[in-house]
Amino acid sequence: MIxxxxxxxxxxxxxxxxxxxxxxxxxxxxxxxxLLKSLLLLVIGVSVLPxxxxxxxxxxxxSFAAPTTWMMGMMMASLLSFLLSFVYILCIFGPYETSVxxxxxxxxASCGKSGITRxxxxxxxxxxxxxxxxxxxxxxxxxxxxxxxxxxxIKKQNVFFLFDAIAGLLKKWINA
Amino acid sequence: xxxxxxxxxxxxxxxxxxxxxxxQQKTKGLQAKAFIFIALFFLLIYIVITVLFNQRxxxxxxxxxxxxxxxxxxxxxxxxxxxSPSKKILQALDLQGPLNDKQIVAAIEEEDxxxxxxxxxxxxxxxxxxxxxxxxxxxxxxxxWILKAMQVTTGRGMGG
Numbered sequence: 001m002i003x004x005x006x007x008x009x010x011x012x013x014x015x016x017x018x019x020x021x022x023x024x025x026x027x028x029x030x031x032x033x034x035l036l037k038s039l040l041l042l043v044i045g046v047s048v049l050p051x052x053x054x055x056x057x058x059x060x061x062x063s064f065a066a067p068t069t070w071m072m073g074m075m076m077a078s079l080l081s082f083l084l085s086f087v088y089i090l091c092i093f094g095p096y097e098t099s100v101x102x103x104x105x106x107x108x109a110s111c112g113k114s115g116i117t118r119x120x121x122x123x124x125x126x127x128x129x130x131x132x133x134x135x136x137x138x139x140x141x142x143x144x145x146x147x148x149x150x151x152x153x154i155k156k157q158n159v160f161f162l163f164d165a166i167a168g169l170l171k172k173w174i175n176a
Numbered sequence: 177x178x179x180x181x182x183x184x185x186x187x188x189x190x191x192x193x194x195x196x197x198x199x200q201q202k203t204k205g206l207q208a209k210a211f212i213f214i215a216l217f218f219l220l221i222y223i224v225i226t227v228l229f230n231q232r233x234x235x236x237x238x239x240x241x242x243x244x245x246x247x248x249x250x251x252x253x254x255x256x257x258x259x260s261p262s263k264k265i266l267q268a269l270d271l272q273g274p275l276n277d278k279q280i281v282a283a284i285e286e287e288d289x290x291x292x293x294x295x296x297x298x299x300x301x302x303x304x305x306x307x308x309x310x311x312x313x314x315x316x317x318x319x320x321w322i323l324k325a326m327q328v329t330t331g332r333g334m335g336g
Contacts, residue, residue, distance in 0.1 A: 008237045028331025069233065072177060076237040083244040090251045096326050096335055100261070100293040102319075103336030108303060108310050109320035115311030125336060127284045133336055134262045135280065144269060150276050153269035160263050167255035174198045174256065 004065050004073040007057060011050045012080030019046040019085045023093070032133060033140025035097070036159075043085045050077035100130070179226060183238035186218045187245050193218075194253075206257060208250055215246045261289055 019042060030038050054074040057063070065073075095102055107124050108116050135151060138144045143155045194211045201207060219242060226235040261284055268283035269275055275283070294310070297303040302316035312320055327333065 005234045005236050008234070009240060012237070012240075024330055072180070072234065073237075076180070076234060076241070080237060080240055080244070083241065083248065087244055087247045091247050096323065096330075097332070098260070098262070098335055100289050100336060101297055102323060103334055104290070104294055104297060105302065105312065105316060105319050106323055106334045106336075108312050108316070109324070113311065115306060115309040117309050119308070121310060122290070125290065127281045127290070130261050130289065130336060131265065131277070131281045131284050134265055138262065138265065143266065147274070150274040151265075151269060151280060152274045153266060156270065158266070160260075160266050163252065163255060164263060166252050170195075170252055171256040173195050176199070 001063050004063055004069050005076075007054070007063060008050075008073045008076040009080065011053045011057075011077040012084065015046050015049045015053070015077070015081035016084035016088070018049060019043070019081070020088070031136075031140070033136045035137055036141035039089060039093075043082065043089070046085050047078050047082040050074065050081045053077070098134075177233070178229075179234040179238035180241070182225060183222060183242040186222050187215075187242050187249075190215050190218045191249060204257075206254065208253065211250060211253065212246070215242075219243070259287060261287070264289075 022042060027035075027038070051074050054070065054077055058070050103125055104121070107121055110116075111120075135144070135146075139146060139151075141158070143158045143160070144151050144153050146152075190211075193214050194207070197210055197214070198207050219239070222239060222242060226239070264284055264287055265280055268280065272279070272283075294303070297316070298305060300315075301313055302319060303310050304313055
Protein backbone atom coordinates (compact mmCIF):
# COMPACT_ATOMS: atom_id res chain seq x y z
CA MET A 1 0.00 0.00 0.00
CA ILE A 2 1.25 3.45 -0.89
CA UNK A 3 0.92 6.23 1.67
CA UNK A 4 -1.39 9.08 0.66
CA UNK A 5 1.43 11.51 1.43
CA UNK A 6 3.81 9.98 -1.12
CA UNK A 7 0.94 9.56 -3.58
CA UNK A 8 0.18 13.30 -3.28
CA UNK A 9 3.83 14.19 -3.88
CA UNK A 10 4.07 11.77 -6.83
CA UNK A 11 0.86 13.00 -8.44
CA UNK A 12 1.78 16.65 -7.78
CA UNK A 13 5.19 16.16 -9.43
CA UNK A 14 3.68 14.09 -12.26
CA UNK A 15 1.10 16.78 -13.02
CA UNK A 16 3.86 19.37 -13.10
CA UNK A 17 5.71 17.07 -15.51
CA UNK A 18 2.62 17.13 -17.75
CA UNK A 19 2.61 20.94 -17.50
CA UNK A 20 6.27 21.08 -18.58
CA UNK A 21 5.76 18.70 -21.51
CA UNK A 22 2.68 20.59 -22.74
CA UNK A 23 4.46 23.90 -22.32
CA UNK A 24 7.55 22.74 -24.24
CA UNK A 25 5.48 21.19 -27.05
CA UNK A 26 2.80 23.82 -27.59
CA UNK A 27 4.24 27.14 -26.43
CA UNK A 28 6.63 27.33 -29.39
CA UNK A 29 3.59 28.28 -31.54
CA UNK A 30 2.04 30.68 -29.08
CA UNK A 31 2.38 34.34 -29.96
CA UNK A 32 3.25 36.92 -27.27
CA UNK A 33 -0.33 38.26 -27.25
CA UNK A 34 -1.73 34.83 -26.32
CA LEU A 35 0.97 33.99 -23.78
CA LEU A 36 -0.62 35.15 -20.50
CA LYS A 37 -4.01 33.58 -21.27
CA SER A 38 -2.42 30.29 -22.37
CA LEU A 39 -0.26 30.12 -19.25
CA LEU A 40 -3.27 30.80 -17.02
CA LEU A 41 -5.33 28.09 -18.75
CA LEU A 42 -2.48 25.60 -18.47
CA VAL A 43 -1.92 26.34 -14.77
CA ILE A 44 -5.66 25.91 -14.03
CA GLY A 45 -5.73 22.64 -16.01
CA VAL A 46 -2.65 21.30 -14.26
CA SER A 47 -4.06 22.21 -10.83
CA VAL A 48 -7.27 20.26 -11.58
CA LEU A 49 -5.45 17.22 -13.02
CA PRO A 50 -4.16 15.93 -9.61
CA UNK A 51 -7.74 15.86 -8.25
CA UNK A 52 -8.83 13.56 -11.10
CA UNK A 53 -5.74 11.36 -10.69
CA UNK A 54 -6.26 11.10 -6.92
CA UNK A 55 -9.91 10.16 -7.51
CA UNK A 56 -8.79 7.37 -9.86
CA UNK A 57 -6.33 6.12 -7.20
CA UNK A 58 -9.09 6.30 -4.55
CA UNK A 59 -11.47 4.26 -6.71
CA UNK A 60 -8.64 1.83 -7.52
CA UNK A 61 -8.06 1.41 -3.76
CA UNK A 62 -4.35 2.12 -3.98
CA SER A 63 -4.36 2.94 -0.28
CA PHE A 64 -6.76 2.13 2.56
CA ALA A 65 -7.23 5.55 4.09
CA ALA A 66 -10.16 7.49 5.48
CA PRO A 67 -12.10 9.70 3.00
CA THR A 68 -10.89 12.83 4.82
CA THR A 69 -7.26 11.71 4.28
CA TRP A 70 -7.99 11.21 0.58
CA MET A 71 -9.55 14.68 0.41
CA MET A 72 -6.50 16.16 2.11
CA GLY A 73 -4.27 14.25 -0.31
CA MET A 74 -6.19 15.69 -3.26
CA MET A 75 -5.76 19.20 -1.90
CA MET A 76 -2.04 18.67 -1.28
CA ALA A 77 -1.41 17.19 -4.74
CA SER A 78 -3.31 20.05 -6.37
CA LEU A 79 -1.51 22.67 -4.28
CA LEU A 80 1.92 21.16 -5.01
CA SER A 81 1.21 21.00 -8.73
CA PHE A 82 -0.02 24.61 -8.72
CA LEU A 83 2.98 25.85 -6.72
CA LEU A 84 5.49 23.98 -8.91
CA SER A 85 3.95 25.52 -12.05
CA PHE A 86 3.78 28.95 -10.38
CA VAL A 87 7.44 28.81 -9.29
CA TYR A 88 8.47 27.61 -12.77
CA ILE A 89 6.62 30.54 -14.38
CA LEU A 90 7.93 33.12 -11.90
CA CYS A 91 11.52 31.91 -11.69
CA ILE A 92 12.31 30.26 -15.05
CA PHE A 93 9.82 30.90 -17.84
CA GLY A 94 8.92 34.47 -16.80
CA PRO A 95 12.50 35.78 -16.62
CA TYR A 96 13.40 33.93 -19.84
CA GLU A 97 10.42 35.43 -21.66
CA THR A 98 10.32 38.96 -20.19
CA SER A 99 13.57 39.79 -18.40
CA VAL A 100 15.42 42.82 -19.72
CA UNK A 101 18.72 41.44 -18.36
CA UNK A 102 18.28 38.09 -20.13
CA UNK A 103 17.50 39.84 -23.41
CA UNK A 104 20.64 41.96 -23.04
CA UNK A 105 22.73 38.82 -22.39
CA UNK A 106 21.24 37.19 -25.53
CA UNK A 107 21.95 40.28 -27.65
CA UNK A 108 25.55 40.53 -26.41
CA ALA A 109 26.06 36.77 -26.89
CA SER A 110 24.78 36.94 -30.46
CA CYS A 111 27.80 39.12 -31.39
CA GLY A 112 30.33 36.59 -30.15
CA LYS A 113 33.61 37.24 -28.33
CA SER A 114 34.16 40.64 -29.99
CA GLY A 115 31.14 42.02 -28.15
CA ILE A 116 28.61 44.60 -29.22
CA THR A 117 28.86 48.38 -29.32
CA ARG A 118 26.52 50.39 -27.11
CA UNK A 119 25.01 51.97 -30.23
CA UNK A 120 24.30 48.60 -31.88
CA UNK A 121 22.88 47.17 -28.64
CA UNK A 122 20.45 50.08 -28.28
CA UNK A 123 19.54 49.81 -31.96
CA UNK A 124 18.50 46.18 -31.46
CA UNK A 125 16.85 46.53 -28.06
CA UNK A 126 15.40 49.80 -26.83
CA UNK A 127 12.35 51.24 -25.04
CA UNK A 128 10.36 51.12 -28.30
CA UNK A 129 10.95 47.35 -28.73
CA UNK A 130 10.31 46.78 -25.03
CA UNK A 131 7.02 48.71 -25.15
CA UNK A 132 5.78 46.95 -28.31
CA UNK A 133 6.46 43.46 -26.89
CA UNK A 134 4.63 44.29 -23.66
CA UNK A 135 1.71 46.04 -25.35
CA UNK A 136 1.12 42.93 -27.49
CA UNK A 137 1.10 40.74 -24.37
CA UNK A 138 -1.17 43.08 -22.43
CA UNK A 139 -3.64 43.41 -25.34
CA UNK A 140 -3.65 39.62 -25.71
CA UNK A 141 -4.37 39.09 -22.03
CA UNK A 142 -7.26 41.55 -22.24
CA UNK A 143 -5.76 43.96 -19.71
CA UNK A 144 -5.66 46.84 -22.20
CA UNK A 145 -7.26 47.67 -25.55
CA UNK A 146 -6.11 49.83 -28.44
CA UNK A 147 -8.56 52.41 -29.76
CA UNK A 148 -7.70 55.14 -32.30
CA UNK A 149 -3.97 54.74 -31.68
CA UNK A 150 -4.36 55.04 -27.92
CA UNK A 151 -4.11 52.34 -25.29
CA UNK A 152 -6.76 52.10 -22.59
CA UNK A 153 -6.57 50.13 -19.36
CA ILE A 154 -9.72 48.04 -19.04
CA LYS A 155 -8.86 45.52 -16.33
CA LYS A 156 -7.79 47.16 -13.11
CA GLN A 157 -7.92 43.89 -11.18
CA ASN A 158 -5.24 42.01 -13.10
CA VAL A 159 -2.33 39.82 -12.02
CA PHE A 160 0.17 42.71 -12.13
CA PHE A 161 -1.86 44.88 -9.74
CA LEU A 162 -2.45 41.86 -7.49
CA PHE A 163 1.31 41.18 -7.30
CA ASP A 164 1.89 44.88 -6.77
CA ALA A 165 -0.62 44.97 -3.92
CA ILE A 166 1.05 42.00 -2.17
CA ALA A 167 4.52 43.50 -2.66
CA GLY A 168 3.19 46.86 -1.41
CA LEU A 169 1.86 45.23 1.75
CA LEU A 170 5.18 43.47 2.30
CA LYS A 171 7.06 46.75 1.77
CA LYS A 172 4.80 48.45 4.30
CA TRP A 173 5.58 45.78 6.91
CA ILE A 174 9.32 45.92 6.21
CA ASN A 175 9.45 49.71 6.41
CA ALA A 176 7.07 50.01 9.39
CA UNK B 177 -3.23 17.75 8.70
CA UNK B 178 -0.84 18.47 11.57
CA UNK B 179 2.16 18.44 9.21
CA UNK B 180 0.40 20.87 6.89
CA UNK B 181 -0.40 23.29 9.72
CA UNK B 182 3.15 22.92 11.04
CA UNK B 183 4.69 23.70 7.63
CA UNK B 184 2.45 26.74 7.10
CA UNK B 185 3.05 27.94 10.68
CA UNK B 186 6.83 27.60 10.39
CA UNK B 187 6.83 29.31 6.99
CA UNK B 188 4.84 32.22 8.47
CA UNK B 189 7.46 32.43 11.24
CA UNK B 190 10.21 32.46 8.58
CA UNK B 191 8.56 35.44 6.89
CA UNK B 192 8.05 37.26 10.21
CA UNK B 193 11.70 36.73 11.24
CA UNK B 194 12.84 37.94 7.81
CA UNK B 195 10.70 41.08 8.02
CA UNK B 196 12.10 41.82 11.48
CA UNK B 197 15.62 41.19 10.16
CA UNK B 198 15.05 43.61 7.24
CA UNK B 199 13.80 46.28 9.65
CA GLN B 200 17.09 46.07 11.55
CA GLN B 201 19.19 46.66 8.44
CA LYS B 202 20.47 50.20 7.98
CA THR B 203 21.62 49.80 4.38
CA LYS B 204 19.10 49.43 1.59
CA GLY B 205 19.22 46.35 -0.60
CA LEU B 206 17.72 42.92 -0.98
CA GLN B 207 18.21 40.50 1.92
CA ALA B 208 17.43 37.38 -0.13
CA LYS B 209 20.37 35.31 1.19
CA ALA B 210 19.29 36.04 4.77
CA PHE B 211 15.81 34.78 3.93
CA ILE B 212 17.22 31.53 2.53
CA PHE B 213 19.25 30.95 5.72
CA ILE B 214 16.22 31.68 7.94
CA ALA B 215 14.11 29.32 5.80
CA LEU B 216 16.74 26.56 6.08
CA PHE B 217 16.73 26.97 9.87
CA PHE B 218 12.94 26.63 10.08
CA LEU B 219 12.97 23.73 7.61
CA LEU B 220 15.38 21.96 9.95
CA ILE B 221 12.95 22.59 12.83
CA TYR B 222 10.16 21.12 10.68
CA ILE B 223 12.23 17.99 9.96
CA VAL B 224 13.13 17.55 13.65
CA ILE B 225 9.49 17.92 14.77
CA THR B 226 8.13 15.53 12.12
CA VAL B 227 10.79 12.92 12.99
CA LEU B 228 10.12 13.24 16.74
CA PHE B 229 6.34 12.94 16.44
CA ASN B 230 4.90 9.60 15.45
CA GLN B 231 1.58 10.91 14.15
CA ARG B 232 2.92 11.73 10.72
CA UNK B 233 0.60 11.74 7.72
CA UNK B 234 1.66 14.43 5.23
CA UNK B 235 5.28 15.07 6.17
CA UNK B 236 6.75 14.87 2.63
CA UNK B 237 4.08 16.89 0.87
CA UNK B 238 4.05 19.53 3.62
CA UNK B 239 7.86 19.72 3.57
CA UNK B 240 7.80 20.21 -0.20
CA UNK B 241 5.12 22.86 0.25
CA UNK B 242 7.41 24.73 2.65
CA UNK B 243 10.31 24.54 0.16
CA UNK B 244 8.11 25.80 -2.71
CA UNK B 245 6.83 28.74 -0.69
CA UNK B 246 10.41 30.05 -0.38
CA UNK B 247 10.80 31.16 -4.06
CA UNK B 248 7.18 32.40 -4.06
CA UNK B 249 7.94 34.73 -1.14
CA UNK B 250 11.24 35.81 -2.72
CA UNK B 251 9.45 36.81 -5.93
CA UNK B 252 7.13 39.12 -4.00
CA UNK B 253 10.02 40.36 -1.88
CA UNK B 254 12.05 41.32 -4.99
CA UNK B 255 9.00 43.25 -6.25
CA UNK B 256 9.21 45.52 -3.16
CA UNK B 257 12.36 47.06 -4.68
CA UNK B 258 12.02 46.47 -8.40
CA UNK B 259 9.43 47.43 -10.96
CA SER B 260 8.83 45.77 -14.31
CA PRO B 261 8.21 47.51 -17.64
CA SER B 262 4.75 45.89 -17.89
CA LYS B 263 3.81 47.21 -14.48
CA LYS B 264 5.13 50.64 -15.43
CA ILE B 265 2.91 50.67 -18.56
CA LEU B 266 -0.16 49.65 -16.54
CA GLN B 267 0.60 52.22 -13.84
CA ALA B 268 1.00 54.95 -16.47
CA LEU B 269 -2.33 54.00 -18.08
CA ASP B 270 -4.01 53.87 -14.68
CA LEU B 271 -2.73 57.27 -13.57
CA GLN B 272 -2.75 59.21 -16.85
CA GLY B 273 -5.63 57.56 -18.74
CA PRO B 274 -5.43 56.54 -22.42
CA LEU B 275 -1.94 56.97 -23.89
CA ASN B 276 -0.44 56.67 -27.36
CA ASP B 277 2.74 54.79 -28.35
CA LYS B 278 5.05 57.75 -27.77
CA GLN B 279 3.67 58.44 -24.32
CA ILE B 280 4.04 54.78 -23.34
CA VAL B 281 7.64 54.71 -24.56
CA ALA B 282 8.26 57.91 -22.57
CA ALA B 283 6.78 56.26 -19.44
CA ILE B 284 9.14 53.30 -19.89
CA GLU B 285 12.11 55.62 -20.47
CA GLU B 286 11.43 57.33 -17.13
CA GLU B 287 12.66 54.19 -15.37
CA ASP B 288 15.68 53.77 -17.69
CA UNK B 289 15.25 49.99 -17.61
CA UNK B 290 17.99 49.10 -20.12
CA UNK B 291 20.78 51.19 -18.56
CA UNK B 292 19.98 50.08 -15.00
CA UNK B 293 19.85 46.40 -16.02
CA UNK B 294 23.05 46.75 -18.05
CA UNK B 295 24.68 48.32 -15.00
CA UNK B 296 23.50 45.36 -12.86
CA UNK B 297 25.05 42.94 -15.37
CA UNK B 298 28.34 44.86 -15.21
CA UNK B 299 28.30 44.94 -11.38
CA UNK B 300 27.48 41.21 -11.13
CA UNK B 301 30.38 40.39 -13.46
CA UNK B 302 28.33 38.83 -16.28
CA UNK B 303 29.28 41.57 -18.74
CA UNK B 304 32.45 43.62 -19.21
CA UNK B 305 32.77 46.95 -20.98
CA UNK B 306 35.72 47.50 -23.34
CA UNK B 307 35.75 51.14 -24.45
CA UNK B 308 32.33 51.45 -26.10
CA UNK B 309 31.63 47.73 -26.49
CA UNK B 310 30.09 45.13 -24.19
CA UNK B 311 31.16 41.48 -24.06
CA UNK B 312 30.21 38.51 -21.90
CA UNK B 313 32.47 37.14 -19.18
CA UNK B 314 32.78 33.41 -18.43
CA UNK B 315 29.75 33.55 -16.10
CA UNK B 316 27.81 35.58 -18.69
CA UNK B 317 28.69 32.92 -21.27
CA UNK B 318 27.19 30.24 -19.01
CA UNK B 319 23.93 32.22 -18.72
CA UNK B 320 23.90 32.75 -22.50
CA TRP B 321 24.43 28.99 -23.00
CA ILE B 322 21.48 28.18 -20.69
CA LEU B 323 19.29 30.72 -22.50
CA LYS B 324 20.30 29.25 -25.87
CA ALA B 325 19.46 25.75 -24.58
CA MET B 326 16.05 27.05 -23.46
CA GLN B 327 15.47 28.65 -26.86
CA VAL B 328 16.20 25.32 -28.55
CA THR B 329 14.06 23.33 -26.08
CA THR B 330 11.04 25.62 -25.96
CA GLY B 331 11.28 26.80 -29.56
CA ARG B 332 10.76 30.40 -28.49
CA GLY B 333 12.87 33.31 -29.60
CA MET B 334 14.61 35.92 -27.47
CA GLY B 335 12.28 37.41 -24.90
CA GLY B 336 12.66 40.85 -23.40
